[in-house]
Amino acid sequence: MLKYEIFINPKVLKNLDNDIWEDEPVPAVLKIGKEKHTVHLAYRGNVIRKKKKKSYDIIFQKPYLVNGAHEIHLNAEYSDISLCRNKLSLDFFDSLGVISPHSKHVLLYINGYCKGIYLEIESFDQYMLKKRKLPPGPIIYATNYHANFSLLTPKSKLKSSLDQGYTIKNGSEKDLARLEEFIAKINTLNNAEFEEEIPKYLDIDQYVNWLTGVVCTQNFDGFIHNYALYHNSESNLYEISPWDYDGTWGRDLHGRKLSHDFVPITGYNTLTNRLLNIPQFREKYLNKLLSTLENLLTVNTMEPIISTLFNQLNPYIGLDPYLTINEQTLEKEKTYIIRFIQKRNSYLKEKMMSLI
Known part of the structure; x- marks a missing residue:
C-alpha cells in the first residue's frame, strides 16, 4: 500500500481541529514516495467532520497537476467497517459503463503520525474529463437532498429555486439555468412530450446504467x-455519475445494517419515476438490470474482487489508530457483503416481474 505523508504547520493543524467546519484550504506539503508536492488542504464531507478520523481534500499547487489531477480526496471511510464499500461501488459503476472516479487505498501520515488507511478518490472535475479523453463540459454536484429532480423538496414543500441542492464544480450560472430548464421539463411535460423531449437533454442509456448501479448497490442516498x-x-x-458510496452493500452511511430489500427496484427520484413510466425506457432498464444480475451482481463475479480488496487491507489494519477491527472482523464483514449480494440479486429478479 502506498504511503502518503502530509507535513503541516502544527499551529495551522490545531486551528483546523478547533474549527472543523472551516472550508478555507491551508498550506501543506504532501510527500508520495520520493516526490514532494506543495498543496492546499481542507476537511471534506459533513457527518465525517464530527468523527475522530476525518477526510481531506488535497489541492495541488506546485506542481499544479500530479498524474493529470489538480485535486484528490482522501476519505477516512470511518463508518464503513470494511473500508471497501466506496471503492467496491465506484468500480462496480465503472463495470456498468458509467463514468466513475478511480480510487485506491493509501496509508496516511500527518507530521509523522500514522492516521491510518484512507481511500484516495479522483475528483470529478474538468481535469478528470481531460485525463479520460472525454469532451469538456460543465459539472454540477448534487450536494444535498433537494437534488431530487422535483419541483418539491423531500418534505413536499415547493422549492424556492429549481437549482436547490446543486453546486457548480466546473461551469457558470448559465449552466445552472440549463439544469433548471431540464428539471422543469421533467416535471411539466405530459408522457408523450416527455418521451420525445427528454432524450434531447439526457443520455438515456447512460442514466439507465447509473440507475442499475444505484439499485444494485442499494445506496439509499444515491437517488x-x-x-x-x-x-x-x-x-x-x-x-x-456516482460519488461517496460508503453507505452501500447492506449498510447505511452510519454503518448500520440495512435489509436487502430496503431500496425498491424503481428507486425514488422524480426523473427515474417518469422514465420508468415510459415502456421503451423501462425496457432498457430491465434489459440492463437483468444482464447485470446475471453477470456482475453475482457471488462468482464479486467474491474474488472483494477478497482481493480485503487481502490488500489485512496487513495494515493494525497500523490504523482509529480501527477496532481485526482480520476476523473483516472476514465476517466479507461474508455479510456476499450474503447481501445473494439476497439483493434474488430480490431484484423477483421484483422485475412487476415491471414487465
Whole structure:
C-alpha cells in the first residue's frame, strides 16, 4: 500500500481541529514516495467532520497537476467497517459503463503520525474529463437532498429555486439555468412530450446504467444526493455519475445494517419515476438490470474482487489508530457483503416481474 505523508504547520493543524467546519484550504506539503508536492488542504464531507478520523481534500499547487489531477480526496471511510464499500461501488459503476472516479487505498501520515488507511478518490472535475479523453463540459454536484429532480423538496414543500441542492464544480450560472430548464421539463411535460423531449437533454442509456448501479448497490442516498451531473459538450446531453458510496452493500452511511430489500427496484427520484413510466425506457432498464444480475451482481463475479480488496487491507489494519477491527472482523464483514449480494440479486429478479 502506498504511503502518503502530509507535513503541516502544527499551529495551522490545531486551528483546523478547533474549527472543523472551516472550508478555507491551508498550506501543506504532501510527500508520495520520493516526490514532494506543495498543496492546499481542507476537511471534506459533513457527518465525517464530527468523527475522530476525518477526510481531506488535497489541492495541488506546485506542481499544479500530479498524474493529470489538480485535486484528490482522501476519505477516512470511518463508518464503513470494511473500508471497501466506496471503492467496491465506484468500480462496480465503472463495470456498468458509467463514468466513475478511480480510487485506491493509501496509508496516511500527518507530521509523522500514522492516521491510518484512507481511500484516495479522483475528483470529478474538468481535469478528470481531460485525463479520460472525454469532451469538456460543465459539472454540477448534487450536494444535498433537494437534488431530487422535483419541483418539491423531500418534505413536499415547493422549492424556492429549481437549482436547490446543486453546486457548480466546473461551469457558470448559465449552466445552472440549463439544469433548471431540464428539471422543469421533467416535471411539466405530459408522457408523450416527455418521451420525445427528454432524450434531447439526457443520455438515456447512460442514466439507465447509473440507475442499475444505484439499485444494485442499494445506496439509499444515491437517488437524490451523492451524484454529479456532467453536460457532455459533444452529445449536448446530461450524464450522471456516482460519488461517496460508503453507505452501500447492506449498510447505511452510519454503518448500520440495512435489509436487502430496503431500496425498491424503481428507486425514488422524480426523473427515474417518469422514465420508468415510459415502456421503451423501462425496457432498457430491465434489459440492463437483468444482464447485470446475471453477470456482475453475482457471488462468482464479486467474491474474488472483494477478497482481493480485503487481502490488500489485512496487513495494515493494525497500523490504523482509529480501527477496532481485526482480520476476523473483516472476514465476517466479507461474508455479510456476499450474503447481501445473494439476497439483493434474488430480490431484484423477483421484483422485475412487476415491471414487465
